[in-house]
Amino acid sequence: MGGFLDYSPGNSFLHRLNPIVKIFLSLMICVSCFITDSPFFCIAIIFLNIVMAASAGILPRALAMLRTLIKFCTFLFLIQVFFIRDGTVLFSLPFDIYVTDKGVMFSLMMAFRLVGATLPLALMLSITKMNDLSNVLVGTLGMPYKYAFSLTTAIRFIPVFTAEMAGIMEAQTARGVAFDTKNIFRKIGLIFPLCVPLLITSVRKIEGAAISAELRGFNCRKRDSGYKSYPFRAADIGIILFAFALAAAGAFSPF
Amino acid sequence: MIRISGLSFKYEGGRDDALKNIDMTVCKGDFLGVIGSSGAGKTTLLHAINGIIPHHFHGDYYGSVKVNGLDTVDNKPEDLAGRVGSVRQDFESQMVSSVVEDEILFGLENFSVPRNTIEKRLTDALEKTGIKNLRERNIATLSGGQKQKVAISAIIALMPDILILDEPTGELDPQSSRQIFQLLRELNENHGITIVVVEQKIMLLCEFARKLAVMNCGRVILQGRVSDVLKKSRDMERAGVNCPRVVTLADRLRDEGLYDGAIPVNIPEAEKMVRSIMG
Amino acid sequence: MICFENVSYSTSGIDIINNVSFKLKKGCFTALIGANGAGKSTLARLCNGLLKPTSGSVSVGGFDTALVRTSRIAKFTGFLFQNPDRQICKNSVRDEIRFSLECVIEDKTEIGIRCEKTLQEFSLNGDRDPFSMSRGERQRLVLASILAAEPELLLLDEPTTGLDYRECMHIMECVSRVNKKGATVLMVSHDMEVVQDFASEVMVLNDGSLLAHGRTKDIIRNEPLLARASLLPPQITELAIRLGGGYENAVTVDDMVLSVKKHIRGAE
Numbered sequence: 001m002g003g004f005l006d007y008s009p010g011n012s013f014l015h016r017l018n019p020i021v022k023i024f025l026s027l028m029i030c031v032s033c034f035i036t037d038s039p040f041f042c043i044a045i046i047f048l049n050i051v052m053a054a055s056a057g058i059l060p061r062a063l064a065m066l067r068t069l070i071k072f073c074t075f076l077f078l079i080q081v082f083f084i085r086d087g088t089v090l091f092s093l094p095f096d097i098y099v100t101d102k103g104v105m106f107s108l109m110m111a112f113r114l115v116g117a118t119l120p121l122a123l124m125l126s127i128t129k130m131n132d133l134s135n136v137l138v139g140t141l142g143m144p145y146k147y148a149f150s151l152t153t154a155i156r157f158i159p160v161f162t163a164e165m166a167g168i169m170e171a172q173t174a175r176g177v178a179f180d181t182k183n184i185f186r187k188i189g190l191i192f193p194l195c196v197p198l199l200i201t202s203v204r205k206i207e208g209a210a211i212s213a214e215l216r217g218f219n220c221r222k223r224d225s226g227y228k229s230y231p232f233r234a235a236d237i238g239i240i241l242f243a244f245a246l247a248a249a250g251a252f253s254p255f
Numbered sequence: 256m257i258r259i260s261g262l263s264f265k266y267e268g269g270r271d272d273a274l275k276n277i278d279m280t281v282c283k284g285d286f287l288g289v290i291g292s293s294g295a296g297k298t299t300l301l302h303a304i305n306g307i308i309p310h311h312f313h314g315d316y317y318g319s320v321k322v323n324g325l326d327t328v329d330n331k332p333e334d335l336a337g338r339v340g341s342v343r344q345d346f347e348s349q350m351v352s353s354v355v356e357d358e359i360l361f362g363l364e365n366f367s368v369p370r371n372t373i374e375k376r377l378t379d380a381l382e383k384t385g386i387k388n389l390r391e392r393n394i395a396t397l398s399g400g401q402k403q404k405v406a407i408s409a410i411i412a413l414m415p416d417i418l419i420l421d422e423p424t425g426e427l428d429p430q431s432s433r434q435i436f437q438l439l440r441e442l443n444e445n446h447g448i449t450i451v452v453v454e455q456k457i458m459l460l461c462e463f464a465r466k467l468a469v470m471n472c473g474r475v476i477l478q479g480r481v482s483d484v485l486k487k488s489r490d491m492e493r494a495g496v497n498c499p500r501v502v503t504l505a506d507r508l509r510d511e512g513l514y515d516g517a518i519p520v521n522i523p524e525a526e527k528m529v530r531s532i533m534g
Numbered sequence: 535m536i537c538f539e540n541v542s543y544s545t546s547g548i549d550i551i552n553n554v555s556f557k558l559k560k561g562c563f564t565a566l567i568g569a570n571g572a573g574k575s576t577l578a579r580l581c582n583g584l585l586k587p588t589s590g591s592v593s594v595g596g597f598d599t600a601l602v603r604t605s606r607i608a609k610f611t612g613f614l615f616q617n618p619d620r621q622i623c624k625n626s627v628r629d630e631i632r633f634s635l636e637c638v639i640e641d642k643t644e645i646g647i648r649c650e651k652t653l654q655e656f657s658l659n660g661d662r663d664p665f666s667m668s669r670g671e672r673q674r675l676v677l678a679s680i681l682a683a684e685p686e687l688l689l690l691d692e693p694t695t696g697l698d699y700r701e702c703m704h705i706m707e708c709v710s711r712v713n714k715k716g717a718t719v720l721m722v723s724h725d726m727e728v729v730q731d732f733a734s735e736v737m738v739l740n741d742g743s744l745l746a747h748g749r750t751k752d753i754i755r756n757e758p759l760l761a762r763a764s765l766l767p768p769q770i771t772e773l774a775i776r777l778g779g780g781y782e783n784a785v786t787v788d789d790m791v792l793s794v795k796k797h798i799r800g801a802e
Binding site for chain 3: 291292293294398399400422425426427428429430431455457458495496497499500501503504507508511513522525526529530532533
């Protein structure tokens with residue numbers, strides 16, 4: 001069980017890394033995807049993401065995400081590829097629509113980058129406890145606790161709201177709103193009014209969460225209140241170096 | 256312990272007083288159940304005890320609430336939190352962590368509990384609520400009853416003298432509801448924690464609570480020992496609160512002139528009542 | 535009205551419903567009871583096609599749920615959830631009821647007539663903002679908007695959870711009224727007293743399997759059966775079972791008083 005972004009417990013090498021290092025690694029993977037010009041490098045990065053997910057025991061989730069991302073990116077690719085007009089024409093269709101080599105290359109890179117850059121952040125968030133994350137943001141990076149808490153709470157609420165939205169869709173389908181229509185534009189039009197109940201519920205839940213946090217001493221918290229410590233170990237240093245190396249490889253990849 | 260005198264409160268922008276001239280005393284070691292129809296002011300009353308009123312919700316405030324001698328107007332909720340622990344409705348949205356252990360640490364860390372005692376406080380809290388085996392579990396994978404126990408445990412870790420709970424069994428099935436009340440009884444009897452619980456399930460209150468307060472339209476219309484309050488079952492029904500059916504049965508038998516003993520609050524007592532009539 | 539044939543349902547590798555078969559006749563009022571996690575809500579959602587069976591077949595009002603859209607089934611089926619806030623999405627009581635009607639009928643004048651009729655029947659103020667109403671009032675509004683469409687089948691998933699006694703009775707009386715007019719009702723509930731007072735049949739679900747399906751008065755007296763679903767009989771029934779000899783048939787407080795009187799007279 002466990003939905004998108006829910007914490008997936010474990011004790012793998014990646015789980016044990018310092019939360020800061022996990023975030024740093026995933027950010028550097030994103031960066032390297034964007035600075036490289038090589039599609040092969042991007043493919044390698046996507047492959048690396050999958051290997052990392054497998055080592056942390058969340059392969060099924062990673063593959064599910066990959067599948068969704070590929071669907072989305074295929075859609076983007078198809079839109080994009082017809083809009084780029086310069087370069088050598090590879091083949092043409094009626095109505096002055098044609099596809100060029102540059103268009104294919106550009107759209108392909110865009111799709112690869114999107115996949116390569118989206119996966120690592122989501123994966124890292126799945127194997128990091130939100131408390132650990134906010135603790136290091138406060139303790140190591142010196143972020144004020146209020147911001148760190150808001151950030152992690154926002155992330156924590158994503159699955160809550162996803163479930164709420166699913167419940168709302170269910171209730172509306174049951175009363176006869178035709179969400180099961182095949183027409184995508186009609187469907188979007190139907191979903192729009194549902195923002196009202198979602199908003200109301202969200203406001204109520206957030207208000208409740210705020211009161212609960214207040215009652216549990218949220219306002220008393222100081223920078224060094226965290227109980228757990230997050231030392232940097234050799235493995236952490238190694239991963240930081242690896243992350244830099246990855247970004248450098250992205251910048252200077254020869255292909 | 257808790258002394259409420261002449262308390263009236265109107266929410267900012269509200270039309271009517273949510274609480275009207277409430278006088279109430281909760282003594283150390285009490286187990287008080289609060290019941291009433293929705294909109295009667297039960298949650299507002301709890302908010303007035305833990306300081307959320309007047310510090311978080313503002314409005315017209317008259318009278319005073321003292322918790323262990325501390326006035327809630329002068330002391331903020333976080334200052335009161337070490338004395339009065341609150342478990343709120345909708346435990347799903349009050350959880351701050353993904354893992355049970357972290358959920359309990361949250362409060363301890365906030366109040367800067369010394370590091371060398373944190374581990375003990377944590378294990379004690381888990382032990383008192385009987386969920387030691389859940390320590391490493393992911394909260395999302397727990398059942399409703401277990402989640403509620405985690406929520407209670409996180410508050411118990413702060414070692415409050417008083418525990419106030421707002422409909423803790425609202426979304427639980429009968430069996431888990433009973434388990435939660437059994438836990439409350441243990442905390443009350445074995446650890447001396449005073450309990451104030453708002454609850455709709457009258458049968459649970461009759462069985463587990465020692466005192467009962469009935470609210471209607473912002474007023475406390477009945478309060479006292481459970482058996483005394485149940486004698487006024489007609490007043491309760493007028494306030495939109497149902498009585499357990501064995502109480503209704505006792506009323507009816509009394510009306511028929513067949514019975515004149517104590518009001519039964521559970522099945523064994525009702526059985527005794529009927530057998531005594533049969534002689 | 536509803537017919538399950540060897541229905542199983544599983545999601546992400548976990549079996550929720552195991553090989554359940556039953557039939558509900560038109561016009562009956564059936565309660566579905568069992569512990570949390572027994573699969574009650576899943577079963578209710580299988581009834582109107584919100585969920586489709588993994589194997590076996592479900593037919594509702596003659597439609598196979600696997601073959602028709604849920605929005606088609608919704609034209610004659612109402613579903614009341616535990617949380618009214620998931621349904622309410624309009625800014626006034628009247629619009630909310632209209633919206634429900636627009637989903638199932640097309641005739642504009644008919645919608646107007648039925649909307650006003652419903653407002654009157656449920657004594658609701660059409661201009662009120664649903665979000666300023668109490669939870670019980672909102673639940674009543676949702677029920678009203680469902681009943682405005684005059685469904686032949688009404689599915690209720692713990693409709694009274696979180697409501698106080700008075701609100702609970704309000705909802706149940708409305709449901710009982712439409713049942714008497716001929717609608718079929720299937721209600722998921724924990725409250726044995728509500729079940730006893732309103733349902734004519736009971737199904738007991740445990741771990742995804744149907745343990746029993748029978749008349750209410752037979753099921754609620756069967757302590758071992760209820761215990762398997764971690765439930766207790768309602769108070770008076772339990773008292774009657776404990777007392778034995780001559781009291782077994784007492785179900786209501788009135789029955790009990792009568793039995794006591796009869797006993798005393800017999801003793802004299």
